[in-house]
Amino acid sequence: MPDRPAESPVTVLVVDDNFQNREVAEGHLVGAGYQAVQAESGEEALARLATERPDLILLDVLMPGLDGFETCRRIRALPGGTDIPILFLTALGDLGTHKAALDSGADDFLTKPINRTELLIRVRSLLRIKALSDAQTRNLALISRQRDALVEAQRQKEELTALIVHDLKNPLSSILSNVQYALGQETLGDDERESLRDVLRASQSMVRMVMNLLDISRSEDGALVPHLTEFQLDGLLREVSSEMERRIEDKQQKLELVVAPDVRAMTADRDLLRRILENLIDNAYKYGPRRATIRIEAALLPRGGSAVADTLELRVRDQGEGIPLAFREKIFEKYARVDGRSAHEVRNSHGLGLVFCRRAVELHGGEIWVEENPGRGSCFCVRLALRTGAPRAAGADGEAGVGAVAGAAAIAI
Amino acid sequence: MKAKVAPARILVVEDNSLNRLLVHDILELRGHAVVEAATVDEACHWLEHERPDLLLLDVQIPGGGGEAVIREVRQHAHLADLPIIAVTSLAMPGDRERLLSIGFQGYLSKPIDTRTFGAAIESYLKSPEGPVHARQAG
Numbered sequence: 001m002p003d004r005p006a007e008s009p010v011t012v013l014v015v016d017d018n019f020q021n022r023e024v025a026e027g028h029l030v031g032a033g034y035q036a037v038q039a040e041s042g043e044e045a046l047a048r049l050a051t052e053r054p055d056l057i058l059l060d061v062l063m064p065g066l067d068g069f070e071t072c073r074r075i076r077a078l079p080g081g082t083d084i085p086i087l088f089l090t091a092l093g094d095l096g097t098h099k100a101a102l103d104s105g106a107d108d109f110l111t112k113p114i115n116r117t118e119l120l121i122r123v124r125s126l127l128r129i130k131a132l133s134d135a136q137t138r139n140l141a142l143i144s145r146q147r148d149a150l151v152e153a154q155r156q157k158e159e160l161t162a163l164i165v166h167d168l169k170n171p172l173s174s175i176l177s178n179v180q181y182a183l184g185q186e187t188l189g190d191d192e193r194e195s196l197r198d199v200l201r202a203s204q205s206m207v208r209m210v211m212n213l214l215d216i217s218r219s220e221d222g223a224l225v226p227h228l229t230e231f232q233l234d235g236l237l238r239e240v241s242s243e244m245e246r247r248i249e250d251k252q253q254k255l256e257l258v259v260a261p262d263v264r265a266m267t268a269d270r271d272l273l274r275r276i277l278e279n280l281i282d283n284a285y286k287y288g289p290r291r292a293t294i295r296i297e298a299a300l301l302p303r304g305g306s307a308v309a310d311t312l313e314l315r316v317r318d319q320g321e322g323i324p325l326a327f328r329e330k331i332f333e334k335y336a337r338v339d340g341r342s343a344h345e346v347r348n349s350h351g352l353g354l355v356f357c358r359r360a361v362e363l364h365g366g367e368i369w370v371e372e373n374p375g376r377g378s379c380f381c382v383r384l385a386l387r388t389g390a391p392r393a394a395g396a397d398g399e400a401g402v403g404a405v406a407g408a409a410a411i412a413i
Numbered sequence: 414m415k416a417k418v419a420p421a422r423i424l425v426v427e428d429n430s431l432n433r434l435l436v437h438d439i440l441e442l443r444g445h446a447v448v449e450a451a452t453v454d455e456a457c458h459w460l461e462h463e464r465p466d467l468l469l470l471d472v473q474i475p476g477g478g479g480e481a482v483i484r485e486v487r488q489h490a491h492l493a494d495l496p497i498i499a500v501t502s503l504a505m506p507g508d509r510e511r512l513l514s515i516g517f518q519g520y521l522s523k524p525i526d527t528r529t530f531g532a533a534i535e536s537y538l539k540s541p542e543g544p545v546h547a548r549q550a551g
Contacts, residue, residue, distance in 0.1 A: 115528040
């Protein structure tokens with residue numbers, strides 16, 4: 001019998017003013033392997049509970065002094081008093097008594113005279129319920145402790161990552177500036193120049209990764225705040241393009257920049273926007289074949305009836321393999337899982353760059369998504385309000401409202 | 414009071430786990446050994462090689478109902494004379510007669526009364542000359 005008292009004996013406190021009733025109950029209980037303790041009044045029961053902790057209480061209703069109801073209420077008011085199952089002994093067929101018993105905090109009731117099987121069945125089932133509820137309480141506490149430990153471990157891990165990434169920045173900048181200096185030397189042979197160019201490309205790509213990681217972690221801490229300035233967008237686009245052209249030339253890829261004539265000044269974090277573009281172009285470069293063309297388009301969306309701000313749309317079209325529908329949202333998520341493939345596998349194919357892009361775009365109240373490029377490959381789309389106000393995260397002042405509304409308008413495509 | 418009959422081994426075939434537990438507890442508290450089966454398949458599988466002293470059967474059990482178990486029991490020589498008691502919430506007039514006619518020795522209706530259930534079951538176990546064997550002899 002798995003649920004019978006095995007390790008430590010189960011103790012039942014029998015409270016009844018009638019000696020014979022107590023003896024009968026005790027006889028049944030002891031016969032079934034339980035331990036019984038007797039109390040002849042509610043007062044004595046309460047006194048015993050100050051020092052003893054029975055596993056179950058059998059409580060008579062009609063007793064001189066404290067009756068069963070009052071005794072039950074007082075037991076329930078004791079510290080831990082709600083944990084002990086209480087089984088009332090009531091007069092036969094008195095429905096009012098049954099209701100009063102349950103109202104005063106009883107778990108169950110039995111009608112007298114006590115029937116052995118019925119008594120033992122109820123005792124056993126109450127003990128079973130109590131064991132289950134105890135186990136549940138223990139498990140909940142355990143799960144909650146484990147959860148706290150996991151959250152703390154995760155926090156420490158992210159802190160460590162942020163620290164390492166931060167410390168990588170300085171040596172990387174040093175490599176970068178020294179390679180650039182070396183490349184400026186006129187005496188270099190072609191082979192040396194070519195290998196230094198490789199070093200330059202590799203360190204630029206590492207700088208980009210480090211910056212992405214840093215900004216993702218900053219955005220999680222709420223510390224990534226855009227520095228808004230007004231600048232010429234077409235100028236930025238040309239600047240980024242000419243720089244990236246050098247990066248992509250080893251795969252003999254071409255950049256095509258199509259800027260609508262009305263794209264001029266905009267207000268945003270210039271550096272973040274620059275890095276969004278770099279990441280998107282880098283992505284197109286990595287997954288495009290040799291001799292592919294990467295096309296960048298910038299245009300203003302026609303002002304709709306309800307749109308209160310002009311919206312800029314940037315598109316970066318590549319000629320890669322394209323992204324399956326199931327991945328199109330996941331590639332922007334840090335802990336993505338698609339069809340049992342881990343975030344690692346997903347990210348291996350698309351990099352943390354896209355995670356950074358989404359954080360940076362959202363910081364401006366904008367939207368970023370990917371769609372199929374007609375013909376071949378993917379088209380990454382970014383929509384930003386031309387005049388981003390204060391960052392969305394910073395609160396609900398007037399200008400932030402403009403950014404948010406523009407973002408909302410951009411969703412409705 | 415403790416069971417007045419010798420401890421028996423009883424197979425309880427019932428798909429509702431709470432009902433099964435209750436019946437199990439009652440019989441066990443009276444000193445009997447209980448084997449539980451939740452499905453017709455489980456019961457038939459066990460009965461292929463074992464013989465309980467009594468079989469307690471929920472008539473509406475899925476998988477062919479209690480009648481499937483009766484058919485299985487009839488196929489095995491080692492199960493001849495096995496007392497089979499129906500537990501059922503079928504409360505239609507004529508059910509009792511129908512169940513007794515297809516091979517049940519007894520009939521108890523749900524909900525069961527924990528005060529009387531054990532004794533009712535034991536009345537089918539009482540003695541080797543009990544009603545079951547008497548009927549078979551006659």
